[in-house]
Amino acid sequence: MTATHDVFNQSTPLEDVNLFEIDLPLKEALRREGGGWAAERVSELGEICGSAEVLRQGADANNFPPKLKSHDRFGHRIDEVEFHPAYHELMHLGFTHGIHALPWREPQIGANVARAAMFTQLTHAEAGVGCPISMTFSVIPALRHQPEVAAEWEQRFLALDYDGELRSPETKPACVAGMAMTEKQGGSDVRANTTRATPLNGGGPGAEYEITGHKWFCSAPMCDAFLVLAQTGSGLSCFLMPRFTPDGERNGFHIQRLKDKLGNRSNASSEVEFRSAWARMVGEEGRGVRTIIEMVGHTRLDCAIGAGAGMRSGVAQALHHTSSRSAFGKRLVEQPLMRNVLADLSIESEAATASVMRLARSYDESAAGDERAELFKRIATPVLKYWISKRAPSHAVEALECFGGNGYAEESGMPRLFRESPLMSIWEGSGNVQCLDALRAMVKSPASTEVLFEEIDEARGSDPRLDDFTDGLKESMTTSPETLEVRARRVVEGMALALQGSQLVRHGDPAVADAFCASRLAGDWGGAFGTLPAGTDFETIITRSAPQV
Numbered sequence: 001m002t003a004t005h006d007v008f009n010q011s012t013p014l015e016d017v018n019l020f021e022i023d024l025p026l027k028e029a030l031r032r033e034g035g036g037w038a039a040e041r042v043s044e045l046g047e048i049c050g051s052a053e054v055l056r057q058g059a060d061a062n063n064f065p066p067k068l069k070s071h072d073r074f075g076h077r078i079d080e081v082e083f084h085p086a087y088h089e090l091m092h093l094g095f096t097h098g099i100h101a102l103p104w105r106e107p108q109i110g111a112n113v114a115r116a117a118m119f120t121q122l123t124h125a126e127a128g129v130g131c132p133i134s135m136t137f138s139v140i141p142a143l144r145h146q147p148e149v150a151a152e153w154e155q156r157f158l159a160l161d162y163d164g165e166l167r168s169p170e171t172k173p174a175c176v177a178g179m180a181m182t183e184k185q186g187g188s189d190v191r192a193n194t195t196r197a198t199p200l201n202g203g204g205p206g207a208e209y210e211i212t213g214h215k216w217f218c219s220a221p222m223c224d225a226f227l228v229l230a231q232t233g234s235g236l237s238c239f240l241m242p243r244f245t246p247d248g249e250r251n252g253f254h255i256q257r258l259k260d261k262l263g264n265r266s267n268a269s270s271e272v273e274f275r276s277a278w279a280r281m282v283g284e285e286g287r288g289v290r291t292i293i294e295m296v297g298h299t300r301l302d303c304a305i306g307a308g309a310g311m312r313s314g315v316a317q318a319l320h321h322t323s324s325r326s327a328f329g330k331r332l333v334e335q336p337l338m339r340n341v342l343a344d345l346s347i348e349s350e351a352a353t354a355s356v357m358r359l360a361r362s363y364d365e366s367a368a369g370d371e372r373a374e375l376f377k378r379i380a381t382p383v384l385k386y387w388i389s390k391r392a393p394s395h396a397v398e399a400l401e402c403f404g405g406n407g408y409a410e411e412s413g414m415p416r417l418f419r420e421s422p423l424m425s426i427w428e429g430s431g432n433v434q435c436l437d438a439l440r441a442m443v444k445s446p447a448s449t450e451v452l453f454e455e456i457d458e459a460r461g462s463d464p465r466l467d468d469f470t471d472g473l474k475e476s477m478t479t480s481p482e483t484l485e486v487r488a489r490r491v492v493e494g495m496a497l498a499l500q501g502s503q504l505v506r507h508g509d510p511a512v513a514d515a516f517c518a519s520r521l522a523g524d525w526g527g528a529f530g531t532l533p534a535g536t537d538f539e540t541i542i543t544r545s546a547p548q549v
């Protein structure tokens with residue numbers, strides 16, 4: 001057979017690269033925010049996650065999604081989920097590197113920063129495993145509300161030897177934690193929960209209960225135990241519900257079906273029913289939201305990290321592709337208008353990286369007793385979760401378009417990135433809920449807003465565009481407070497942009513900071529990516545983000 005044509009001018013896969021070592025903004029941020037001591041560990045994971053083998057596992061975990069096994073072959077109800085082996089490999093990878101546990105196992109400044117960088121590496125390979133890994137990480141502070149329950153479970157959740165089998169927790173080297181709050185009639189408004197908990201012997205914090213009801217979303221039902229919200233006579237309370245009862249029997253935890261979702265397909269998001277399921281109360285009776293919010297705060301941090309990781313994946317892929325492909329006599333990366341798109345995507349990704357790593361540091365500082373850091377993280381978590389997640393889908397679309405038609409084909413991996421991108425904004429509190437939470441922080445803890453602006457004002461005097469933007473924002477927050485709720489998205493977006501601008505002006509590359517201030521703060525920007533002003537230093541911005549392979 002004679003070949004009909006030669007194949008040329010096509011790109012190559014971005015694989016067998018160290019994903020951390022080719023990510024200059026992340027490397028800088030890791031050191032700047034106190035995680036430099038973990039650079040080798042992050043680099044080791046970046047090497048593994050960038051290998052063709054692990055990237056293939058990520059694709060396989062998506063292409064062969066989990067299946068519900070409600071019964072065994074003899075008709076016994078088992079309520080298990082069967083995953084492709086690639087899913088377990090990725091979970092094992094995340095656990096071995098302690099992404100679910102690092103700041104609790106090795107509490108020190110930079111631990112959350114290092115973990116954020118590691119979470120980013122794993123997300124590049126596959127985002128779906130990030131959900132149970134994040135929940136296992138995040139359950140610890142909520143669990144500590146009930147010391148005797150924490151004493152029994154904490155070490156199981158912090159252990160590194162992931163075991164994907166559903167067995168009694170005493171027989172497992174490590175356990176995975178989940179969370180079940182959302183019900184059919186109310187997710188954001190959990191006060192509408194109807195699931196009921198009945199005490200088995202007296203009740204109260206730490207006591208045993210039987211829970212009956214349902215949850216409309218329960219990601220990762222193969223977790224070993226879940227924090228669950230249910231009503232008692234005193235109101236909504238928090239419980240730890242294991243898959244097995246203390247006598248080794250399967251608990252009354254039944255998986256109704258798995259969700260057929262837009263993305264995040266490797267993750268077995270399910271609908272569940274509890275039939276007199278055994279559980280123990282965690283924290284004060286009737287104060288369940290206050291207890292579980294400790295977990296939710298950390299998973300919100302992970303949403304911001306995950307959304308930023310998606311942006312980095314998109315921009316790295318787009319820069320790699322456009323460096324290899326030519327059109328109209330030049331490599332795409334050399335075409336002036338494409339340079340504008342690539343630089344704009346790079347700036348957005350850099351801003352997400354810088355701000356989210358700063359946020360991660362505040363978790364370390366607050367754990368070490370720094371009250372200002374506690375205030376900062378209180379408001380900066382919803383602010384950055386809102387804004388970075390909100391930017392992710394349009395960023396993913398534009399990165400995809402850099403591939404032209406190839407980006408629309410599944411095998412490029414870009415559709416998977418795109419499908420993943422809206423999720424970070426929805427779960428753990430959707431966009432509006434984040435904005436309202438930031439407003440709540442402003443009202444109930446005005447000191448948190450002060451600390452946020454003190455942080456922003458660390459850059460005062462360095463760039464008049466940032467100063468003017470910040471002044472305008474402050475004014476808008478104090479003018480007509482009765483309209484704040486309806487303006488909440490504008491205000492929270494403003495806080496996010498001012499914080500990102502301040503980080504870039506203080507610590508970032510001058511070309512990136514200049515373009516960020518010109519476009520995002522001073523308004524010299526269009527309605528789409530690729531509309532930076534003509535005088536932008538495209539070369540520097542692109543070179544910084546380019547995956548140098």
Ligand SMILES: Cc1cc2nc3c(=O)[nH]c(=O)nc-3n(C[C@H](O)[C@H](O)[C@H](O)COP(=O)(O)OP(=O)(O)OC[C@H]3O[C@@H](n4cnc5c(N)ncnc54)[C@H](O)[C@@H]3O)c2cc1C
Binds near residue numbers: 180261
């Ligand atoms: C893939 C996936 C996995 C999930 N996994 C879990 C899980 O493991 N455990 C769990 O408990 N939940 C889980 N969830 C549920 C998720 O947290 C909720 O879907 C989310 O919090 C929104 O709640 P809802 O779906 O009930 O929407 P609703 O509460 O009905 O909200 C609908 C819309 O209204 C907006 N809204 C709500 N209140 C207000 C208000 N006061 N003002 C203005 N706008 C408002 C929201 O922002 C949203 O845009 C998961 C969701 C997804 C998609």
